[in-house]
Amino acid sequence: xxxxxxxxxxxxxNLTKEKMTYQYPEEPIPMPDRFRGIQKxxxxxxxVCNQCANICPTDCIELTGKKHPDxxxxxxxxxTYDINFEICILCDLCTEVCPTEAIVMTNNFELAxxxxxxxxxxxxxxxxxxxxxxxxxxA
Amino acid sequence: xxxxxxxxLNVGPQHPSxxxxxxxxxxxxxxxxxxxxxxxxxxxxxTEKLAEDLQYTQIIxxxxxxxxxxxxxxxxxxxxxxxxxxxxxxxxxxxxxRVLAMELGxxxxxxxxxxxxxxxxxxxxxxxxxxxxxxxxxNLLNELSGARLTFNYMRVGGVKWDAxxxxxxxVREFVPYMREQLKGYHDLVTGNEIFLNRVKGIGKYTxxxxxxxxxxxxxxxxxxxxxxxxxxETYSVYDRFDFNVITxxxxxxxxxxxxxxxxxxxxxxxIEQAVEQIPDDGKYMxxxxxIIKAPKGxxxxxxxxxxxxxxCYIASEGKKEPYRLKFRRPSFYNLQILPKxxxxxNMANLITILGGVDIVLGEVDG
Amino acid sequence: MTWIDSLLQxxxxxxxxxxxxGLGVTMLSITLGFVTFAILAERKVMGYMQLRHGPNRVGGxxxxxxxxxxxxxxxxxxxxxxxxxxxxxFVLAPVIAYAPAFLVIAVIPFTExxxxxxxxxxxxxxxxxxxxxTIGIVTAGWASNNKYAxxxxxxxxxxxxxxxxxxxxxxxxxxxxxxSLNLVEIVQAQENIAFIFLQPIAxxxxxxxxxxxxNRTPFDLPEAxxxxxxxxxxxxxxxxxxxxxxxxxxxLFALSAxxxxxxxxxxxxxxxxxxxxxxxxxxxxxTIKFIVIVFLFMWMxxxxxxxxxxxxxxxxxxxxxxxxLANIFLSALIKELFF
Numbered sequence: 107x108x109x110x111x112x113x114x115x116x117x118x119x120n121l122t123k124e125k126m127t128y129q130y131p132e133e134p135i136p137m138p139d140r141f142r143g144i145q146k147x148x149x150x151x152x153x154v155c156n157q158c159a160n161i162c163p164t165d166c167i168e169l170t171g172k173k174h175p176d177x178x179x180x181x182x183x184x185x186t187y188d189i190n191f192e193i194c195i196l197c198d199l200c201t202e203v204c205p206t207e208a209i210v211m212t213n214n215f216e217l218a219x220x221x222x223x224x225x226x227x228x229x230x231x232x233x234x235x236x237x238x239x240x241x242x243x244x245a
Numbered sequence: 246x247x248x249x250x251x252x253x254l255n256v257g258p259q260h261p262s263x264x265x266x267x268x269x270x271x272x273x274x275x276x277x278x279x280x281x282x283x284x285x286x287x288x289x290x291x292t293e294k295l296a297e298d299l300q301y302t303q304i305i306x307x308x309x310x311x312x313x314x315x316x317x318x319x320x321x322x323x324x325x326x327x328x329x330x331x332x333x334x335x336x337x338x339x340x341x342x343r344v345l346a347m348e349l350g351x352x353x354x355x356x357x358x359x360x361x362x363x364x365x366x367x368x369x370x371x372x373x374x375x376x377x378x379x380x381x382x383x384n385l386l387n388e389l390s391g392a393r394l395t396f397n398y399m400r401v402g403g404v405k406w407d408a409x410x411x412x413x414x415x416v417r418e419f420v421p422y423m424r425e426q427l428k429g430y431h432d433l434v435t436g437n438e439i440f441l442n443r444v445k446g447i448g449k450y451t452x453x454x455x456x457x458x459x460x461x462x463x464x465x466x467x468x469x470x471x472x473x474x475x476x477x478e479t480y481s482v483y484d485r486f487d488f489n490v491i492t493x494x495x496x497x498x499x500x501x502x503x504x505x506x507x508x509x510x511x512x513x514x515x516i517e518q519a520v521e522q523i524p525d526d527g528k529y530m531x532x533x534x535x536i537i538k539a540p541k542g543x544x545x546x547x548x549x550x551x552x553x554x555x556x557c558y559i560a561s562e563g564k565k566e567p568y569r570l571k572f573r574r575p576s577f578y579n580l581q582i583l584p585k586x587x588x589x590x591n592m593a594n595l596i597t598i599l600g601g602v603d604i605v606l607g608e609v610d611g
Numbered sequence: 612m613t614w615i616d617s618l619l620q621x622x623x624x625x626x627x628x629x630x631x632x633g634l635g636v637t638m639l640s641i642t643l644g645f646v647t648f649a650i651l652a653e654r655k656v657m658g659y660m661q662l663r664h665g666p667n668r669v670g671g672x673x674x675x676x677x678x679x680x681x682x683x684x685x686x687x688x689x690x691x692x693x694x695x696x697x698x699x700x701f702v703l704a705p706v707i708a709y710a711p712a713f714l715v716i717a718v719i720p721f722t723e724x725x726x727x728x729x730x731x732x733x734x735x736x737x738x739x740x741x742x743x744x745t746i747g748i749v750t751a752g753w754a755s756n757n758k759y760a761x762x763x764x765x766x767x768x769x770x771x772x773x774x775x776x777x778x779x780x781x782x783x784x785x786x787x788x789x790x791s792l793n794l795v796e797i798v799q800a801q802e803n804i805a806f807i808f809l810q811p812i813a814x815x816x817x818x819x820x821x822x823x824x825x826n827r828t829p830f831d832l833p834e835a836x837x838x839x840x841x842x843x844x845x846x847x848x849x850x851x852x853x854x855x856x857x858x859x860x861x862x863l864f865a866l867s868a869x870x871x872x873x874x875x876x877x878x879x880x881x882x883x884x885x886x887x888x889x890x891x892x893x894x895x896x897x898t899i900k901f902i903v904i905v906f907l908f909m910w911m912x913x914x915x916x917x918x919x920x921x922x923x924x925x926x927x928x929x930x931x932x933x934x935x936l937a938n939i940f941l942s943a944l945i946k947e948l949f950f
Contacts, residue, residue, distance in 0.1 A: 109436030113914045116433040117370055117660045126377045126662040138384075140391035140406060163303040197306035197397045202405070211391075254758050262837040276762065276920060365837045367828060367917025373661040433914070439829055440916050592762065592838050593919040 139241055142198045143215040146239050147187055147232035151208035154182040158200035158209055166194040184208075187229040191217055213238035251279055258287050262365045262596045265606030271587070271595070278595060281587035283580060288610040296570040301327050301401055301537045304570070309395035311574065312608040315354035317346045317386075318550040320399040322572070325480065326546045326557040327401045330539040335531045339403040340482045341523040345416060346389060346398060348512045348519070352423065353382040354551035355505045355512075358603050362502070363434060365600040366443050371434055378426050381419060388412055402533030417520045420513050427509060435506070444498040448586045448598035451496060458582040461575050462553025463508065464602060466492045467500035474549040486518045498601040505603075508551075538565055552576050552603055576608040619729055634727060642716060646860040647678040653909050660913050688849035693756055696846065700754035705847070705854035708747025711740045712861035719868045720795045722878045722893035733794040734786070737869060738779055741824065744858060745771040748833060748843050751855070755846035763842025766920055767826065767833035773927035774823035774830075780935035781816035784809075784942030785873055794869075798877035805876035809945075812938045814874045816931055818907075821866050823927070826859065827908060829915040832923060867904040875900040 128135055137143070154171030167189055171182035201211050212235060219225055227235075251272045257263040266287035272280040292311060296304045301323075308319035321343055328335065360375035383393045388409055390398035398405055434440055450458075452468045465472055473490040475483040491507040493500035539561040547556035553575030560569040579602050586598050621627060651666065651674060658665025670676025692701055718733040720726035730736060745767055752764015786792060788809065789800040797806075807814045823830040834842030844855045871877055878893030881900070918926070 107438070109438050109441070110915065112432045113434070113437050114910060116429055117910065117914045120374070120662060121656075121660050123662060125659075125664055126380065127664055138388040138391070138409070140389075140409070141387060142391040161300070161303065163299060163306050195306055195395070196392070197395075198391065198405075199302065199306070199397075252758055260840060363916060367831070367835065367837060368915060369657070370661050370913050373663065377662055434916075437916065439918055442922055443916060443919055591920065593832075593835075593917075596838050 137213045137215070137238075139213070141211075141213045141215070141240075142196045143212045143238070144191070144196075144217060144227075144235055145189060145200065145232060146210050146212050146235050147229060148208045148210075149184045149187070149229055149233055151206045152184040152187070153206055153208070154184055155205060157203040157205070161199045161203045163197060163199065164193045164195055166190040166192075167200060184229065187232065189227050189232065191225040191227060192222060211240045212236075213240065249274070256595070262599065263606075264361065264600075264604060267604070267606050267609070269583075269587075269595075269599070273592070276591040276593075278587050278590050278592070281584045281595075283583055285577075285580070285606075285609050288606045290611070292611050293570050293572065296567060298566060300565045301539065301567070304567075305399065306395065306397045308572075309397055310607055311572065311611065312550060312552065312555070312576070312605050313394060314357050314605050315347075315350040315551045316394065316396050317343075317350035317398065318548060318555060320396060321347055321481075322546065322548050322550075322555050322557045324399045324401050325548065326544055326559050327537065327539050329546055330542065330544045330559060330561060331401070331533070331537070333402050333531050333533050335403060336526070336528040337482070337524045338407070338526060339529045339531065341519050342389075342404050342408060342529060343399060344481055344483065344486075345408075345516060345519050345523075346386065346396070346404075348515045349382050349386060349416070351512045351551045352509050352516075353379045353386075355509050356382075358505060358551075359430065359434075362600045362603075363440075365596045366440065368434070368440070371430065374426070374430065374433070378423060381422075385412070385415060385419065388415075400530070401537050403530035407527060407529045413520050413523065416516060420517050420520075423513055424510070427506070430506070435502075441499070443593075443597055444502055444601070446495075447498040447590075447594050448501075448601055449495070449497040450582065450586065454582070454585075455496070458585075459578045460553070460582060461578065462549070462551070462603075463491075463501050463504040464553065464579050464582075466490070467504050468496040469494045474547060474554060478547070480546070480548055482519075483515075485522060486515045488514050498597050501601045501603075536565060538563060539567065547573065550575055552605065552608070553579055572611065574608045574611060576602075576604040576606075577611070580604055580609055631727070638716060638727070639713065642713070642861055642864055643857075645864050646857055647682070649860050649863060649905065650678045650681075650856075651675070652905075653912075656906070656909050657913050660910075682853065685850050685853040690849040690851060691846075693846050695756040697754040697756065700750050701846075702851075704747050704751035704754055705851045705858075706747070707750055708744045709854045709858040709861075711743040711747075712858040712865065714740045715865045716861070716868075718794060719865065719872060720798060720877065721868070721897055725894065726795065729793070729795055732792045734782060734792045734797070734873075737794075737865075738775070741862070741865070742771065742775060744862070747858075748855075751847065752833075752843040755843070757846050759839045759841070760843050760845045763833045763835075763839050763845070766835075766839075767843060769920075770823055770826075770830065770832060770923060770927075773924055774820045774931075777816055777927060777931035777935045778820035778824060780932065780939065781813040781820065782873060783935075783939045784813045787939070787942050787946050794872050798872055798879065801876035802879055805874060805879070805881075807874040810874070810938070810942065812934060813942075814870075816935050816938070817870065817874070820927075820931060821870065822908065822911065823923070825862050825866060825908070827863075828912040829918050830923065831917060832920055835917055837917075863905065863908060867901050867908065870904050871897060871900045875904070 159167045159169055169187045170185045172185040174181055174183055198211060200209050214237060251274050254271050254273055255268065256271055257268040258266040268284040270282045270284060271278050292307050295307060304323055305320055308323050309316040311319050356375040356379045360372035363371040386396060387393045389406065389412060390396040452470055455465050455468045455470065469492050471490050471492050476490050488511045491504050491511060493503050539559060541561060541563040543560040545556060545558040547554050554573065555575055556573030558571040559567050562568045583602065587595055655665040666674030666677035668674060669680045715737050717727050718730060718736050748767040749764040752760045785797060785806050789797045826833050844852055847855065878897045880896050
C-alpha cells in the first residue's frame with residue numbers, strides 16, 4: 107500500500123508543475139542553429155559540379171546545367187535544380203559536399219502538402235526559401 | 246456436451262503493444278497461450294542490400310533508421326567498422342563527443358523503454374514523465390547534431406560538428422537533474438505493488454538459456470552474466486571511465502527492469518566523467534581521405550547498444566562501396582527467445598514479456 | 612414531510628406521472644451534463660498531472676466544448692457492423708449496458724428534498740440493477756464476432772462476479788449500524804458521524820470493488836487497451852460505442868453518489884454539531900463530497916498500472932472477501948458492545 111501512496115503523491119505533486127507541452131502551431135518552435143530543415147539554394151553560386159546529386163543517399167536531387175551565356179567564361183551555370191521531398195531525408199550530406207555553399211540548410215521544417223506532386227521543389231522555390239538560413243554551414 | 250477448442254489470434258501487426266509492425270500469431274486456450282509464432286519483416290527496408298550500392302558516408306543516414314530510438318550507437322558501429330579497416334586515428338575530442346552522444350542516447354533509449362513498458366502494463370503517466378526528460382536529451386542532441394532523431398552525426402574519422410558553445414555546460418547540468426527525476430520514477434513505479442506483481446517472476450529464463458539463445462544487453466545481464474562490451478571488449482575511450490556493469494540474478498521481467506533503470510545511472514556517471522575529461526583542443530576530425538575507401542578485406546566490430554550487442558561486418562574489395570555489409574541487430578536476436586517464453590503464459594503476460602525484451606522494429610526487420 | 616414525500620405517497624394519477632416524467636428527464640439531462648463535463652474534467656486533470664494542458668482548443672482556453680464536439684462527431688460517424696456479427700444482439704448490447712446505468716440513479720437521495728423514490732431496499736436495488744450492465748458487456752463481446760471482444764466480455768463477466776460479492780459484503784456493516792437498506796435512513800443515521808470513520812475497512816473495500824465494477828484503471832481489464840486492443844467494444848463505432856462510454860461515466864456518477872451517501876454522510880454537513888446542518892446547504896455538502904470521490908477515481912486512474920486477470924481474481928476472492936467477512940464480524944461486535 108505504501109508504494110501506491112507514494113505514486114499518488116508523485117502524480118499529485120505534478121498537478122501544479124510547469125507544463126512541458128509546446129503551443130506549436132500558434133508559437134513556432136525555436137530550433138537550434140544547426141537544425142537541418144529544408145534546403146536553400148543559391149543559383150548564382152552553383153558551379154554545376156554534381157557533387158550534391160552524387161552524394162545524396164536517396165537520389166532525390168536532379169539538376170541540369172547549361173553553358174555560360176558569356177562565351178568568354180568557362181564552366182556551366184545551373185539550369186534546373188529539383189529536390190524531391192518525398193524521398194529526401196534531410197541528411198545534410200549535400201550541403202556538406204558543396205564546395206561553394208550554393209546549397210545550405212535552413213531551420214524551416216514544415217513540409218506538409220495536400221498533394222504529393224507539390225513535394226517536388228524546383229529551383230525557384232528553393233531560391234525563395236530564404237528565411238532562417240543556417241549561419242554555420244561548414245563545420 | 247460442452248466442447249472447448251483452441252483459438253488462433255493474430256496479435257499485430259496493428260496492435261497497440263507490439264511497438265511497431267510486429268505480428269505474433271498465437272494459439273490460445275481461453276487466455277492461456279499454447280503456441281506463439283512471431284512473424285517479422287513488415288518494416289524490412291533492405292538496408293544491408295542498399296548499402297552495397299552506397300558510399301560509406303552515404304550509409305550513415307541509413308543506420309540512423311535501423312534502431313531509431315538510439316541512432317547514435319548505430320552511427321558509431323558503422324564508422325567504427327570502417328575506421329578499424331582503414332586503421333584511422335581519431336582525435337580524443339571526437340571520441341569523447343561520440344561517447345557523450347552515445348550515452349545520452351542510451352539514457353533516452355532506456356527512458357523510452359521505461360515509458361512504453363509502463364504503458365503496456367496499463368499506467369499512462371510514467372510515459373509522459375519519461376518523455377519530459379527524453380525531450381531534454383533530444384534537444385541537447387538536436388543542438389549538437391542538427392536533428393532530433395536521425396542524427397547522422399558521426400563520420401568516418403570523427404564527428405560532423407564540434408560541441409556548440411555552452412553545450413557541455415548544459416550536459417553537465419542535465420546529469421544531476423536526471424538523477425533527481427529518477428528518484429521520482431522510483432517513487433511512482435518501482436515501489437508500486439501492482440507493478441511488482443505484474444513483473445516479478447514473469448518471463449524467467451536461466452543464464453544458460455540466455456547464452457544459448459544469444460541474448461545480449463540487459464536481457465543477458467538480468468540473468469547474472471556480467472557481459473558489457475564497454476567494459477569487457479572496450480572500444481572508444483570507455484576504458485577511461487569508472488562505471489559498473491549492472492547485473493541482476495532473477496532473469497525475469499523485474500530484473501530486466503532493474504537492470505535498465507540502474508544502467509541509466511551508470512550512463513549518467515559516464516556522461517559526468519566525459520564532460521570533465523574532454524580535451525579542449527577543438528580538433529574533432531581525424532586525418533582521413535576525402536573519398537573513403539576501406540582496404541580490401543573484411544572486419545567485424547561489435548559495441549554495446551542500449552538493446553544489446555550491435556555488430557557490423559564489412560567485406561570490402563577496396564572500393565568506395567562495401568562488397569557486403571551486415572549488421573548484427575540485437576533486437577532481432579533478442580526476439581528469438583520469445584516463442585519459448587510465451588508458452589503457457591496468459592495474454593497479460595504476453596505484453597509484459599514482449600515489452601520487457603525491448604525491441605525496436607526498425608532494427609528487427611533491418 | 613417535504614414536498615417530494617407527499618408526492619411519493621399520493622395516489623397514482625396522470626398528473627403524478629407527468630410530474631415524475633418531467634423530473635426524470637431533468638435528472639437525465641443533469642446526468643448527461645455531468646458526463647459531458649466529467650469526461651472533460653478527467654482529461655483536464657489527467658493533462659495537468661501529466662504536464663500537459665489537456666483539451667484547450669474547442670470552447671476557449673479550457674476546452675469547455677470539447678466533449679460536446681466529440682459527441683457530435685460520434686453522432687455523425689458511420690455506424691459499422693461486422694458482417695458476421697449477430698445482428699440483433701449487436702444492436703441490443705449497448706442498450707442493455709446503458710439502461711441500468713440510469714435506472715440506478717432513481718434510488719439515490721441527493722438531498723432531503725431532491726430524491727425520486729424512497730424504497731425500503733434502495734441499496735439492494737442499486738446493486739442488483741447495476742449487475743445487469745455486465746450482461747450488456749458480455750453480449751457485446753459475444754455478438755461482435757471478434758476474438759479480442761470475446762476475451763474482453765469474458766473478463767468482464769468474471770470480474771463482475773468476483774467483485775460484486777465483496778462489494779455487497781462490505782456494506783453489511785453499514786446495514787447493521789443503520790438497521791435499514793433505505794438510503795435515506797442510512798444518510799440520516801450519519802447525522803453525527805459519517806460511516807467512513809466507523810467503517811474505514813468497509814470504505815476501502817467498497818472503493819476497490821467499486822473501481823472494479825466501474826471497469827476503471829487499475830481494473831480496466833475488459834477493455835485493456837494494451838492487451839485486448841479495446842476489449843468488448845472493439846467492433847463498435849459511432850454512437851453505439853458512445854453508449855458504452857456514456858454508461859461507464861453514468862456509473863461513475865452513480866457510484867460516486869452512492870459512496871457519498873453510504874460513507875460520507877450524504878447531505879449532512881462535514882463537521883457535525885455546529886449547526887451547519889440547519890442552514891439548508893445540503894446540496895452543497897453533497898456536491899463537495901461527490902466531487903472529492905470523482906477526483907479520487909480520476910487520480911487513481913492516472914497513477915496506477917493495470918492488474919493481471921488472474922491476480923485480479925485472486926485479490927477479489929482471497930483478499931477482499933475474507934476481509935469483508937471479518938469486517939462484518941467486527942461491525943457486529945462494535946454494534947453489540949458500544950451502541
